[in-house]
Amino acid sequence: MSQPKPYRVSHLDALEAESIFVMREVMAEFERPVLLFSGGKDSIVMLRLAEKAFAPARIPFAVMHVDTGHNFPEVLDYRDSRVATLGLNLVVASVQEAIDAGLVRELPDGTRNRIQTPVLLAAVEKYRFDALFGGARRDEEKARAKERMFSFRDEFGQWDPKNQRPELWALYNGKHHPGESIRVFPLSNWTELDVWHYIAREKIPLPSIYYAHDREVVERDGMFYAVNEFIRLRDGETSQVRRVRYRTVGDASQTAAVLSDADTVETVIAEVAATRITERGATRGDDKVSEAAMEDRKREGYF
Amino acid sequence: MTQALLEAESAPAQRMDLLRFATAGSVDDGKSTLIGRLLYDTKSIFADQLDAVEAVSAARGDEYTNLALLTDGLRAEREQGITIDVAYRYFATPRRKFIIADTPGHIQYTRNMVTGASTADLALILVDARKGLVEQSRRHAFLTSLLRVPHLVLCVNKMDLVDWDKSVYDKIADEFTSFAAKLEITDLTIIPVSALNGDNIASRSENSPWYEGSSLLHHLEHVHIASDRNLVDVRFPVQYVIRPQSTTVTDYRGYAGQVASGVLKPGDEVMVLPSGLTSTIAGIDTADGPVAEAFPPMSVTVKLSDEIDISRGDLICRPNNAPAVAQDIEAMICWMDESAPLRVGAKYTIKHTTRTARTVIRGLQYRLDVNTLHRDDSAGDLKLNEIGRVKLRTTVPLLADEYRRNRTTGGFILIDEGTNRTVGAGMIIEAQ
Numbered sequence A: 001m002s003q004p005k006p007y008r009v010s011h012l013d014a015l016e017a018e019s020i021f022v023m024r025e026v027m028a029e030f031e032r033p034v035l036l037f038s039g040g041k042d043s044i045v046m047l048r049l050a051e052k053a054f055a056p057a058r059i060p061f062a063v064m065h066v067d068t069g070h071n072f073p074e075v076l077d078y079r080d081s082r083v084a085t086l087g088l089n090l091v092v093a094s095v096q097e098a099i100d101a102g103l104v105r106e107l108p109d110g111t112r113n114r115i116q117t118p119v120l121l122a123a124v125e126k127y128r129f130d131a132l133f134g135g136a137r138r139d140e141e142k143a144r145a146k147e148r149m150f151s152f153r154d155e156f157g158q159w160d161p162k163n164q165r166p167e168l169w170a171l172y173n174g175k176h177h178p179g180e181s182i183r184v185f186p187l188s189n190w191t192e193l194d195v196w197h198y199i200a201r202e203k204i205p206l207p208s209i210y211y212a213h214d215r216e217v218v219e220r221d222g223m224f225y226a227v228n229e230f231i232r233l234r235d236g237e238t239s240q241v242r243r244v245r246y247r248t249v250g251d252a253s254q255t256a257a258v259l260s261d262a263d264t265v266e267t268v269i270a271e272v273a274a275t276r277i278t279e280r281g282a283t284r285g286d287d288k289v290s291e292a293a294m295e296d297r298k299r300e301g302y303f
Numbered sequence B: 001m002t003q004a005l006l007e008a009e010s011a012p013a014q015r016m017d018l019l020r021f022a023t024a025g026s027v028d029d030g031k032s033t034l035i036g037r038l039l040y041d042t043k044s045i046f047a048d049q050l051d052a053v054e055a056v057s058a059a060r061g062d063e064y065t066n067l068a069l070l071t072d073g074l075r076a077e078r079e080q081g082i083t084i085d086v087a088y089r090y091f092a093t094p095r096r097k098f099i100i101a102d103t104p105g106h107i108q109y110t111r112n113m114v115t116g117a118s119t120a121d122l123a124l125i126l127v128d129a130r131k132g133l134v135e136q137s138r139r140h141a142f143l144t145s146l147l148r149v150p151h152l153v154l155c156v157n158k159m160d161l162v163d164w165d166k167s168v169y170d171k172i173a174d175e176f177t178s179f180a181a182k183l184e185i186t187d188l189t190i191i192p193v194s195a196l197n198g199d200n201i202a203s204r205s206e207n208s209p210w211y212e213g214s215s216l217l218h219h220l221e222h223v224h225i226a227s228d229r230n231l232v233d234v235r236f237p238v239q240y241v242i243r244p245q246s247t248t249v250t251d252y253r254g255y256a257g258q259v260a261s262g263v264l265k266p267g268d269e270v271m272v273l274p275s276g277l278t279s280t281i282a283g284i285d286t287a288d289g290p291v292a293e294a295f296p297p298m299s300v301t302v303k304l305s306d307e308i309d310i311s312r313g314d315l316i317c318r319p320n321n322a323p324a325v326a327q328d329i330e331a332m333i334c335w336m337d338e339s340a341p342l343r344v345g346a347k348y349t350i351k352h353t354t355r356t357a358r359t360v361i362r363g364l365q366y367r368l369d370v371n372t373l374h375r376d377d378s379a380g381d382l383k384l385n386e387i388g389r390v391k392l393r394t395t396v397p398l399l400a401d402e403y404r405r406n407r408t409t410g411g412f413i414l415i416d417e418g419t420n421r422t423v424g425a426g427m428i429i430e431a432q
């Protein structure tokens, strides 16, 4: 009775196979691909998929970190150790250097999410990257739900949501003129829960901040921000030590932690499965600005 | 938390499989409401998403929380109250993960539905019980069959507005069944529902004692998709050649790709196209180690026992079961470009499996009216959203099967050589 079904594939196997296919397509059709690696869980999973796609050869492209300068030290350490282990070529596009050189201007509120975009685009131009792997998922955000696997960008890095190429079967159209580029999102069809199930299955190590730990935090608008060099207590605010973990890792001045006791991958999965709030809604100050905040940033050339 | 969700959380992720489906319906048939229902009943809508939707609904003066705002993500869509583009939505139950391609009804309908249907295991068509079958319902059924979506579900919606009258349902079901019979639709399921009230969506409703089938969600969870895959014809389009330049791994040469169909095993005798040279499979590698078999949709790396010249765009098959090696192709083409029509004599880039070539349109045999299925053989071109039977010649041979036999080796896209846009989708009828 309990015979294994023949030729069965789990949903994780199917997602993995699709992502690997996409990465190989890019390597075969582009001259200078690069993988955007932030040290966040999605880019970590993407890097694992790249390892798998080209094994036993090394990952055949560079990785790039658009460094806001607002980092969690655990994440930078993780980035450097992964890069060293895999023997990768790391390109750092530094927002701080761009500010110092007068290429971009610090925003009045000191947040650097938005000013990453020109720094990213300048690096793309400098290194003549023609395909950029990003770890965005369609379940993250409404504008992302309409994003293609291969997303065309003009010579200004802009996304035109109303003018996207139809994407049929697994026939991805990567054609572009010099100066234009394609953003590629191999994790398009993954959800937050799929990513965690995969991290568990593959036993992928993560920066420690993804798991519950005690941290000094301040509560703002119902979100818990770490008190550190980027986030200082304002008048009237008090800090408290709470057990928290991070669901996403972005600009450390804008990314909030969630209260959590989940300190293993299994307990995180249980928590993610039960949560009633999306990961961006729970942790990103930058998305709360307006209904179309993400769409606007993407149009400008954001990840 | 629902029981289903508790199980989803504890069920080993390995046991779930994946079903992709595309939804279709005319404006106001209740498509957004139905998708909202499925997401809501499987606890896939998050509190902050609902809050945002409620806030926008209230600001617009909607009487009820408009679940369509969940899928309509672009600024222009919210402003104009329309859906512009295919949106992808995700939900899961303990048995399956689902990917919904939500294809809008109003603008550029055919293009969007063809796109959504191209990867779908199942198409879900809605009709309004009060209106019955309309022209669009027939068009949706036709596109489902053209794209060879293996399973079709017709939801007869708004049954609450016809007092759950069995005869209303029967009439629509009979009419649709006889229409579908003409279209080679092999698996058709018809379900009476009220998307608004959730009847027969996540569980069977007491309002339809006369209906003996399962709820929509139960059907989606249980519809048998494993045998939809073609496990007979071995087709392995080579994507990329892996040759490590390293001191630790020497003399490795593997052909990376995703199995399109068939089952590959070490020791199998194989033929490589277009050269026609034969060899045997020396091994099948993945990053997790060698495997004894590879089948769709696995991405693997195949090693052969002979050193033969193989590159991207070649295809590995069995000597006694090979696709056509063809430069003359006949295909149904759906045109997707608004700026210029498909014209006889025009040249395009063609992408077929991992092979890219140039092609010239040799002839347009007829344009098909997707509502009446009438063939217009005096047509001179194909405009946006039009479908026709076309003859093409390619610069190099394609390694092609009929689309009806193989959706991967039978499908192609056309790309405009000036704008680089994807302008057409093709389904091969004959290749020689």
Ligand SMILES: Nc1nc2c(ncn2[C@@H]2O[C@H](COP(=O)(O)OP(=O)(O)O)[C@@H](O)[C@H]2O)c(=O)[nH]1
Residues within 6 Å of the ligand: B025, B026, B027, B028, B029, B030, B031, B032, B033, B034, B068, B157, B158, B159, B160, B161, B193, B194, B195, B196, B197
């Ligand atoms: N009474 C009733 N109304 C429904 C049902 N499903 C949808 N509606 C209503 O029909 C209208 C159009 O629904 P919507 O989901 O926006 O249709 P769409 O254009 O196909 O996405 C809305 O007012 C819905 O509330 C149903 O099953 N019963």
Ligand SMILES: [Mg+2]
Residues within 6 Å of the ligand: B031, B032, B033, B068, B083
């Ligand atoms: Mg709608």
